[in-house]
Each structure stands twice: as structure tokens, then as C-alpha cells.
Amino acid sequence: MVNFYERVLQQPNYYRQFNCSDSLITVFNCPLEARLMKSRFADLWSQYNYLFYVVEGRKIWHTAHKHYAIGKETCVFVRKGAWIFENFLEEGFCVVLFFIPDDFICNTLKAKLKPLDTTPTQIEPVIIVDQSDPLSAFFLSVSSYFSETHEPDPSLLELKFKELILTVADNPKNGELLSYFCSLLHEPQYISLQRVMDENYCFNLKMEEYAQLTNRSLSTFKRDFQKVYKTAPGKWLLEQRLNHALRLLNDRHKTISETSFESGFENVSHFSRSFKKRFGVAPSAIRQENALNL
Missing domain, CATH: 1.10.10.60 (Homeodomain-like)
Structure with a gap:
């Protein structure tokens, strides 16, 4: 499978991008993105969560148990893991995209003064984010960076990433996403391992990539897997x-x-x-x- 994060990182001519440590903000250029996709289906994975806003176009995300049709003017949070893109080759797909590691989310939320307002709920791999006025204003402000000739300072980008997380976390309509944020902060490690495996077993990932998704070394992953499942991965x-x-x-x-x-x-x-x-x-x-x- 292709690592989506690395693919974007290695294609600056197709995806204009700004970097802030392991986080990455990028914008897809619609016509170029359409030409880059050679087949209707693409199997991808990412060790980082990502959030994006669709400016133009549509795609279908196929996960282990469901599929999600995503279209214009939709904001989506995709949890780290694997999926299959279904592309519409006659169309471009233009989005503003943020890759956001677990650690960055946790560190940002720990500094939040108000506790997360959430009720435990089932957490889907693909989560539709409520398009509130503050979030719309955020995307408008971020889009302006791509019309500038110089790259913003990394410290400013870091603030924008934090603003994004705090904006969606402050909206009680994002209950499912808030539940995921809480799981990152409080969930036992064995539960997170089970979640990753149950949602990604049907994808052709290497053992090292499963370990990466669970934030473990390969040896620790194999040892913990044996403890949880009583068998080899x-x-x-x-x-x-x-x-x-x-x-x-x-x-x-x-x-x-x-x-x-x-x-x-x-x-x-x-x-x-x-x-x-x-x-x-x-x-x-x-x-x-x-x-x-x-």
C-alpha cells in the first residue's frame, strides 16, 4: 500500500504545502490531482490523522466495514489507518488538507482550559465535521496563505494547527470526533491496538506499518499483540x-x-x-x- 502522507510530501509540484514538524498543511491543485490519479481505485494508508475541507470534486472512501461518499463543501476528519480511494477520473479533487499526529492533538488538548464536553459513542474511521461559522472562517484564513509568494513562519503554522483542533473541539456538535480525542487522551493501549487491528486487518499493510499505526516498535507490537489475541499477528x-x-x-x-x-x-x-x-x-x-x- 502507498503511504498517503509520504506521497503528498514527495510531490510538492502537485501539492503545494507548508510544513510544521511532522504536521503538514497542503492544498490539492484540482487539474493536476486528476492527472496524478491513474486508476479508479487507490489503496492508501497514513500513520497520521488528517482533516480536510473539500473545495471541489468528490471521492468515495472505502474502509473495512463501510464506505463514505464525500463531496463539495464538506469537512472531514479521517483517523489514521488504511482505506481505498474510489476516484472519479473525469473530475479534479481540490481540498485544503491537514495531517495531524496523535501527539500534537493530545498536547494541544491538554492545554485546553475547558474540559472536553463529550458522551462516549462509536467512533467511525471517517468522521464528518460540523461546518460551523468559526471553522469556515478558519479555512478562509488558511486559504489566503496559498496566494502568498513566501512561506509562513513555522511558529505561525503551529498556531494555526492548534487553532484548528481547538475550534473543532469547542463545538459540541462534533460529538464523535470529541470521543476520539478523549480516547487519545485516556484510552488504555491495549484498546487502541484492538481498534487499529479490527479496522485495518483487510488491508495489505506490512507488519511494521501495523506497529507504526499503534505507536509501537515492531517487537513491542508483536509482544502486545500476543498478549491481547493469544496468537501471532x-x-x-x-x-x-x-x-x-x-x-x-x-x-x-x-x-x-x-x-x-x-x-x-x-x-x-x-x-x-x-x-x-x-x-x-x-x-x-x-x-x-x-x-x-x-
């Missing part, structure tokens, strides 16, 4: 991906190639061998059986 991932693939095959709209891709397998042949070894039948047999039952 590779074995657990294969079992979860095969079960996910079986569910997709029983959805009669999915081809074997689509099922393999959406279940995190490297290629169709590896998927077919693993599937037959686990279930005793080839994926094609499941497809044929479902076709007969129509």
Missing part, C-alpha cells in the same frame, strides 16, 4: 482476511479479483490457495454455488 490476519473474503464472495456482486484486493491479499493466486486450504473449496466454487442459487 500473521496467523490472526490471515484468518480475518479469509473470513472477510468469504463474506464478500457471498455478496454476489463481488468478483474473485475484487474480493482478493478488498481482503488484503497480495494477488489472486495467493488468495485462491489460502482460501482453498482454509475452506476446502476454491473461491470460484463459492461464486458458482451462489450463481445457481439466484
